[in-house]
Amino acid sequence: MTLAHQLAAYTAWRSRLSANIGEFKAWLADNELSDAQSDLRLNQLLERLREDRLNVAFVAEFSRGKSELINAIFFADYGNRILPSSAGRTTMCPTELLYDPDKTPRIELLPIQTRAANGSISEYKRYPEEWLMVPVDVDSAEVMHEALGHVSETLRVTPEEAERLGFELSDGAGSDLYRVGADGLVEIPRWRHAVINFPHPLLKQGLVILDTPGLNAIGAEPELTLSLLPNAHAILFILAADTGVTQSDLNIWREHIGDGGSAKRGRVVVLNKIDGQWDELKTPAAIDAEIARQVASCAAILDLHERQVFPVSAQKGLVAKINGDAALLERSRLPILEAALSGELIPAKQDIVRDSTESEFGEVSLRVRGLLESRLAGLREQLGELVELRGKNKGVVEYMMGKVRADKVEFESGLQRYYAVRSVFSTLSNNLFGHLGLDALRHLTQETRETMVEANFSRTLSDAMGNFFSRSRYALARSTGEIGEIQNMMEAVYKKFSVEHGLKLGSPAAFSLLRYDKELDRLEGWCNTHLNTMRSLLTIDKKNITQKFFEEVAVQVRRAFERANKDAETWLRAIMAPMETQVREHQIQLKRRLESIKRIHQATDTLEDRIGELESVEKDLLRQINALEGVVGRVRSLLLPPQAQLRVA
DSSP: OOOHHHHHHHHHHHHHHHHHHHHHHHHHTTOOOOHHHHHHHHHHHHHHHTTTOOEEEEOOOEEEEOHHHHHHSSSSGSSSSSOOSSSOOOOOOOEEEEEEETSSSSEEEEGGGGSSOOOOHHHHHHHHHEEEEEEOTTTHHHHHHHHHHHOOOOEOHHHHHHHTTTOOOOSSSTTTTTTTTTSEEEEEEEEEHHHHHOOHHHHHEEEEEEEEOOHHHHHHHHIIIIIIIITOOOEEEEEEETTTOHHHHHHHHHIIISTTTTTTTEEEEEEEEEEGGGGSSSSSHHHHHHHHHHHHHHHHHTTTOOGEEEEOOOOHHHHHHHHHOOOHHHHHHHHHHHHHHHHHHHHHHHHHHHHHHHHHHHHHHHHHHHHHHHHHHHHHHHHHHHHHHTTHHHHHHHHHHHHHHHHHHHHHHHHHHHHHHHHHHHHHHHHHHHHHHHHHHHHHHHHHHHHHOOOOOOHHHHHHHHHHHHHHHHHHHHHHHHHHHHHHHHHHHHHHHHHOOOOHHHOOOOOOOOOHHHHHHHHHHHHHHTTTOOOOHHOOOOHIIOOOOOIIHHHHHHHHHHEEEEEEEEOOHHHHHHHHHHHHHHHHHHHHHHHHHHHHHHHHHHHHHHHHHHHHHHHHHHHHHHHHHHHHHHHHHHHHHHHHHHHHO
């Protein structure tokens, strides 16, 4: 199955999943089983599914053929190159290709001068007026190609301006650094970031392509390595067959992709330009052997298995697709790479969506099932009491009424403990948000920024950053302590009310901030690698260093804390909601039991009528439970792994 077919199948699966969750939400409303918390969680789940994207990043040094490979894999159907692809530097700024139906087909270009401010790319996306908008005619490949040529535009500026904007100038030691020309000026990208919006079939299905420039641009734009690349579901790292793994290639791999030599799932290495080995004086076997040696060499240097390195000719693959040359396409080996992408990328993404959906949906459905079972148990208890009254005298009825009253009194005394628990819960929740609060983080960020600006030595910069992370971790640690207290308290309360009053509460949902601890580890590791060791510390003004690196780090830490706050809030609601629902339901059941016996006491000839009413309600509840199993089962069948789905079918 091709990447296009696999992505289409994934999109169809996601649509079916959304439709069935929507059906479940509507069923809850129709049966008066929904509440604010369930509605909120289901709406959030549906929104995530609607906004789901598959992010694929292409990373390489200059002139490795990234843009040509993107053209070959995704845009050959246009019969021409869509992205600029020629010798030398064509992708001068990070370029996102996506489709937003709320926008017209166009290119959005962020001027390079915005680097002088503290705002990140994601923040600038909130302000359309800061971007240059270039319309795109999607009906003409030639016009599209010409319009997309904007991403290759450059400026010539003074060395001082280049350094102010974060570009490291050449000291004569390497060819990849920005050089001062004979006119005393430096050539730099005109644009900081580009977003290309057009209705390509794959982009319509949620594919987002990130085309990155070379090493120096990655280093100068920290958001790439802090956010855009880590959030990519797949990264294609492109090497050139004629150069193999250069030192700059190895630096990119180790610092930005390979995670210390251990290849993550979704990391693919492409050895491009193998057509350079197509020597007519060599036999096909000799050519294949040479390519195999190059693959083995690259895999050894990058500490990968050879099967993770894919030799291809993007240029020949593109030509073959456009001309319908099956033999050339096979020789380009592009279909092997596409098959690997479709066989690994989509299933990995589907697993992520499946796991997150299962967790959210499972909690809501179990809560509803618990509510219905609680109602059924209460009704059957009430029905049993009434059945026992058949043929009994008035004294027995009075005894039963007294027993129910005693149960009600006992439960109401238990409610006092419940209200006390709610008070303590509220206090602990406030403590939790106090530690996770953004005000303290904002103050810490400002304090760190001022320390770094005033610093006279690199050591002071390093210490300030270390203190920033240390205090951020301390806030998470204090929060973890509060979470543990809340968890232990609710476990005890759940157990007590289950034993004493027969509530069906199970165990309270667990919650951990470990993922945010790991996020801080990742960000601090990035700082230790880049901020403290880059030559920029010696060549670029300290204040500029502070702005270019710390500001983006601070943004990422703030986002982590914002997500932690949101997750904690959702968890607190989820952990208290079953208790509130069950207590309310138990109160209603006790009231109904007492009313039934009172009615029997006042007019004993209504006993059979009342029993009949309850039996009818029992049948309705059983029908609801069966209907719930059906609507939940349809969702769960879609959440099964593919192999299990086949067995079920």
